[in-house]
Structures are given as C-alpha cells and as structure tokens.
Amino acid sequence: xxxxxxxxxxxxxxxxxxxxxxxxxxxxxxxxxxxxxxxxxxxxxxxxxxxxxxxxxxxxxxxxxxxxxxxxxxxxxxxxxxxxxxxxxxxxxxxxxxxxxxxxxxxxxxxxxxxxx
Numbered sequence: 001x002x003x004x005x006x007x008x009x010x011x012x013x014x015x016x017x018x019x020x021x022x023x024x025x026x027x028x029x030x031x032x033x034x035x036x037x038x039x040x041x042x043x044x045x046x047x048x049x050x051x052x053x054x055x056x057x058x059x060x061x062x063x064x065x066x067x068x069x070x071x072x073x074x075x076x077x078x079x080x081x082x083x084x085x086x087x088x089x090x091x092x093x094x095x096x097x098x099x100x101x102x103x104x105x106x107x108x109x110x111x112x113x114x115x116x117x
Contacts, residue, residue: 040069047073048100050093052081074100 008015047070051063060077067075076096081088 037066037069040066041071043070043072045072046100046104048096049073049075050085050096051075051077052083052085052088053077053079054081055083057083 009019010016047067049063049067049070051058051060053060063075063077067073078085078089078092078096081092085093
C-alpha cells in the first residue's frame with residue numbers, strides 16, 4: 001500500500017515540487033491549525049473523535065487533546081489500527097459511528113391507542 005501512496009513522490013517531479021512547498025509552509029500552517037483548533041471550544045454539539053491506537057503520524061495524545069477541546073467531545077481509540085482507520089478496522093469504526101449516531105436519535109414515543117365507538 002505504501003508504494004501506491006508514496007510512489008508518485010519518487011517518480012514525479014511535480015509531486016516532489018508540491019511536497020516541497022508544503023513542507024516549507026508547514027510552520028505557518030501549524031500556527032494557523034493550532035489557532036483554529038482553539039475555536040473548537042465553542043462547538044456546542046456532541047462530537048466523536050475516533051483515533052488509531054498505533055498511529056505514528058498522529059499520536060493518540062493529539063486525539064486526546066482534540067477531544068478535550070470539544071465541550072461534548074468523546075474519544076474512542078481503535079486498537080490495531082494506524083492512520084487509515086477505515087482501511088485497517090472498518091468494522092470497528094462503523095460500529096462506533098453507528099453507536100454514536102444511535103445515541104443521538106430521538107426515542108420514538110408509542111402512539112396512543114385509538115378507540116372506536
């Protein structure tokens with residue numbers, strides 16, 4: 001899978017150029033990202049943060065911080081998973097998403113029985 005993702009960087013000059021631009025702009029982007037993340041404190045809805053337990057690019061500490069920024073944030077860690085949770089553990093991810101959505105569905109009220117005269 002890594003060849004599919006990273007192969008073009010080694011074989012295509014324009015992609016290497018774009019990657020270089022991205023890397024050189026990362027410091028400014030990081031500052032902007034951190035400032036934007038702080039605005040999440042005002043998000044007033046339930047939020048599910050799903051994070052990969054073995055991810056080396058985005059450590060679990062980042063997921064914890066994100067969940068803490070969200071007033072109604074909840075962190076779920078998916079074990080035996082890396083950056084692409086939907087590829088590594090699709091069934092576990094789906095189960096957590098379904099549970100989260102189901103918890104927020106209004107409970108159906110039973111309709112009163114109609115009486116006939």
